[in-house]
Amino acid sequence: MDLLANLDLGLAVAVSPQNLMWCLVGCLLGTLIGVLPGVGPVATIAMLLPVTFHLTPVSALIMLAGIYYGAQYGGSTTAILMRMPGESSSVVTCLDGHAMARKGRAGAALTIAALGSFFAGTVATVLIAVASPLLAALAHQFAAADYFALMLLGLVGAVVLAHGSVPKAIAMVLLGLLLGFVGGDVNSGVQRFTFGIPELQDGIGFVPVAMGLFGLAEIILNLEKGVDVYGAIARIGSLWPTREEARRAVPAVLRGTALGSVLGMLPGGGAILSSFTAYVLEKRLSREPQRFGDGAVEGVAAPEAANNAGAQTSFVPLLTLGIPENPVMALMVGAMMIHGIQPGPEVMTKQPQLFWGLIASMWVGNLMLLVINLPLVGVWVRLLGIPYRLLFPVILLFCAIGAYSVANSGFDVLLTAVFGLLGYALAKLRCEPAPLLLAFVIGPLMEENLRRALLLSRGDPSVFVTRPISLVLLALTAVLLLSVALPGVRRLRETAFAE
Amino acid sequence: MTPTKALGAAVLSALLALSAPAAADTYPSKPIRYVVPFPPGATSDNVSRILAQRLSEITGQPVVVENKPGAGTALGAELVAKAEPDGYTLLNVTNATLAAIPHLVKLSYDPETAFVPLALSGDSYSYIAVNPEVPGKDLKEFIAYAQKNPGKLNFGTAGNGSLGHIYGELLKLRTGIDLVHVPYKGSAAALNDAVTGQVQVVLDPAALPLAKAGKLRALATLNAQRSPALPDLPTIHEAGVPNWNARLWFGVAAPAKTPPEVVAFLNATFNKILAEPETVEKLRALNLEPRRLSVDEIRAVVREDFATFGEIIKAANIKSE
Structure with a gap:
């Protein structure tokens, strides 16, 4: 069979000693930078690009890919231990992952994240190997109208994300939308909320907002409380999940993998949605949604599986069309072109070693990450034992480096500080930053696709209901909206009767 | 020019001449900063890394590529426009930065006088x-x-x-x-x-x-010559569209007041690099055709493009504030 022969070829390339070594180097580096808050894969790959000039193209791509998914693994570590999301996809992991850490289940949370990610990575890799062209065709069914409907669903889901009061969650969503509007409008080029500051012309970056609202705010709150040892919040506890935790995690990982595999390959923001959507789905399906935000295992397992599956399937547009769907993929294109490989649909047939070698190395890399990460869980957890007065300046320093490294911009460091203060204020007001952040990410995509859909239909709004994908997504949105609103309606009625 | 201004200019150039030999003899004596106004992975970034590596090997000084994206290249360009004009801060440009963006965006520097071009590293095929x-x-x-x-x-x-x-x-x-x-x-x-x-x-x-x-x-x-990658594809002229004068090229520039000796040195060095078969091959892989022009020749190209882009942007009422 063709597929087996191809995989055989790929594995032969991937497990050659040289490529194994570069895969290991990439995975190690990726894990390391993923663990450093805010220092993301884009900055790291950009720094290491010159090194890859001296490698063969296959080795270069294998190493860069290793950095990419290594960072996805590592990013969850800081999210769980310090409530510090380094990557958009680890924001939701903060919610229940850090809550678990506070209860002394940090080891279990990290282990579940690593095992869930490995499982999802394996499934997604097989999926890419078997069905890349099919997956690409599926992703191509999505038009601007469908994206809009998907984003709308995500936005309503943002309200569900919230742990407490619904009006406050809606207020946070609105604030997030406003922040997302900052910058030049894609359609008209008009500047919005930029106050003549050139650094704001391209909008506010994700890293300053996420790191400020979650990480810095957390530091301020801890200092206020006079925390002296982070780990003192709780015992370190067993590193392995309990039977009960495992029972809850398994179906969540399965659902997360499926969701992440599909959403990850949608070009333009699909990957961001996958972990959020997985979390919302788990909370909706759960019989005890009140456990979410308070250390629910499903709230760690599902998004972690989803983001890793998404990280793998986001290679689909690159491998099938040569079109990069996120900045990391754009760097991979750059690396290919420097080696004289024109990325595009022809890579699969003209450079089979490269194509199948890269796919096989994805699985090898995931296995390596599991082997690297499981023993490290104990090391990371012990980090919590470091006195906080020593730990927090280091975290702060890495945050500043991370914020700066995204675009070599001092302005972004300043913005991170401002969002840190905002995050502190929100915590005092008992408003949750997660819906704000999701709306901040989704809002601009939603607007862009709404206006593009209307531009393409020449102003006819019926496109949203005549396209089947869009119609289904809008119907789901309506159902979700009702399910959020109904308990509120019932409560309102109950209070009315009581009077 | 008034007599006082002329005198001032003469004194200034005399002073520059006095300090110049020292600068030219020792340049470059410290690391060079090579600003790219695009994110990593963009074509500009790839071109810059190829040129920076060779410049570093030839001069023996590190050449550090620094990505400074934002505001349609205006952030990176402003950084270089306002940098010390000593030859230690270079800007990777496209003709869009030099000739199109000035018609679209209000800039904090004068695009026509802020830079001196050093190289035209490649015409791009579109x-x-x-x-x-x-x-x-x-x-x-x-x-x-x-x-x-x-x-x-x-x-x-x-x-x-x-x-x-x-x-x-x-x-x-x-x-x-x-x-x-x-x-x-x-x-x-x-x-x-x-x-x-x-x-x-x-x-x-x-x-x-x-x-x-x-x-x-x-x-x-969309070029005057056929693309080597698709030699059977006619050019837009051959396909019957008249007067097609827009184009895209990549280059290197420095702050305008960079000492002339340093400008001459960098222009010569870049043109030497652009003649190396290995570099040419790498640039062709990026869909670019390197050219080796003098500073004045590149200036003429910029002026021509500035007029062309101005005309199109005005006629089509393109806006991007």
């Missing part, structure tokens, strides 16, 4: 390509089809004021067809939607691999 379902086997038939269906076809671009936008508006001006502009954030998304048929037309260098694989149909090369 293509007009359509979704394979669109009727018309060549550009002429496509234009005829578009004329019969005014306002029905869309062209996708990397954004307002992007080169694809300017190319599209120029095509409309020169042929009288009516296409609707659909801006995206970056050309990758626009190309993706051209493959799926959401938009029908793209005008972009990155259409090449998709055209080669049959996912898009290339109609013409």
Whole structure:
């Protein structure tokens, strides 16, 4: 069979000693930078690009890919231990992952994240190997109208994300939308909320907002409380999940993998949605949604599986069309072109070693990450034992480096500080930053696709209901909206009767 | 020039002449900062890394590529425009930064006097390509089809004021067809939607691999010469569109007041690099054709492009504040 022969070829390339070594180097580096808050894969790959000039193209791509998914693994570590999301996809992991850490289940949370990610990575890799062209065709069914409907669903889901009061969650969503509007409008080029500051012309970056609202705010709150040892919040506890935790995690990982595999390959923001959507789905399906935000295992397992599956399937547009769907993929294109490989649909047939070698190395890399990460869980957890007065300046320093490294911009460091203060204020007001952040990410995509859909239909709004994908997504949105609103309606009625 | 000003200028140039030999003898004596106003992975970034590596090997000094994206290259360009003019801060440019953006954005520096060009590292080949379902086997038939269906076809671009936008508006001006502009954030998304048929037309260098694989149909090369990558594809002139004068090229510039000796040294060094077969091969892999021009020749090219882009942007009323 063709597929087996191809995989055989790929594995032969991937497990050659040289490529194994570069895969290991990439995975190690990726894990390391993923663990450093805010220092993301884009900055790291950009720094290491010159090194890859001296490698063969296959080795270069294998190493860069290793950095990419290594960072996805590592990013969850800081999210769980310090409530510090380094990557958009680890924001939701903060919610229940850090809550678990506070209860002394940090080891279990990290282990579940690593095992869930490995499982999802394996499934997604097989999926890419078997069905890349099919997956690409599926992703191509999505038009601007469908994206809009998907984003709308995500936005309503943002309200569900919230742990407490619904009006406050809606207020946070609105604030997030406003922040997302900052910058030049894609359609008209008009500047919005930029106050003549050139650094704001391209909008506010994700890293300053996420790191400020979650990480810095957390530091301020801890200092206020006079925390002296982070780990003192709780015992370190067993590193392995309990039977009960495992029972809850398994179906969540399965659902997360499926969701992440599909959403990850949608070009333009699909990957961001996958972990959020997985979390919302788990909370909706759960019989005890009140456990979410308070250390629910499903709230760690599902998004972690989803983001890793998404990280793998986001290679689909690159491998099938040569079109990069996120900045990391754009760097991979750059690396290919420097080696004289024109990325595009022809890579699969003209450079089979490269194509199948890269796919096989994805699985090898995931296995390596599991082997690297499981023993490290104990090391990371012990980090919590470091006195906080020593730990927090280091975290702060890495945050500043991370914020700066995204675009070599001092302005972004300043913005991170401002969002840190905002995050502190929100915590005092008992408003949750997660819906704000999701709306901040989704809002601009939603607007862009709404206006593009209307531009393409020449102003006819019926496109949203005549396209089947869009119609289904809008119907789901309506159902979700009702399910959020109904308990509120019932409560309102109950209070009315009581009077 | 008034007598006092002339005197001042004379004194200034005498002073410069006094200090110059020292600068020229020792340059470069410390690391050089090479600013790229695009994110990592962009063509500009790739070109810069190739040139920076060779410049570093030749001069023995580290050449550090620094990505400073934002505000349509204005952030990075401003950084270099206001940097110490000592030859230790260089800017990777495209003619869009030097000749198109000044017509679109209010800048904090004077684009016409802020920079001195050092090299023209490559002319870029761009293509007009359509979704394979669109009727018309060549550009002429496509234009005829578009004329019969005014306002029905869309062209996708990397954004307002992007080169694809300017190319599209120029095509409309020169042929009288009516296409609707659909801006995206970056050309990758626009190309993706051209493959799926959401938009029908793209005008972009990155259409090449998709055209080669049959996912898009290339109609013409938007250059004066045929592209070596698609030698059978006619140029836009050959396809019958008159007066096509927009183009894209990559280059290197420094702050305008950089000492002339340093400018001469860098111009000569870059032209030496651009003559190396290995560098030429790498640049051709990026779809670029390197050229070796003197500083004055590049200045003339910039002036020509400045006028051309100004005319198109004004005629088509392209806005990007």
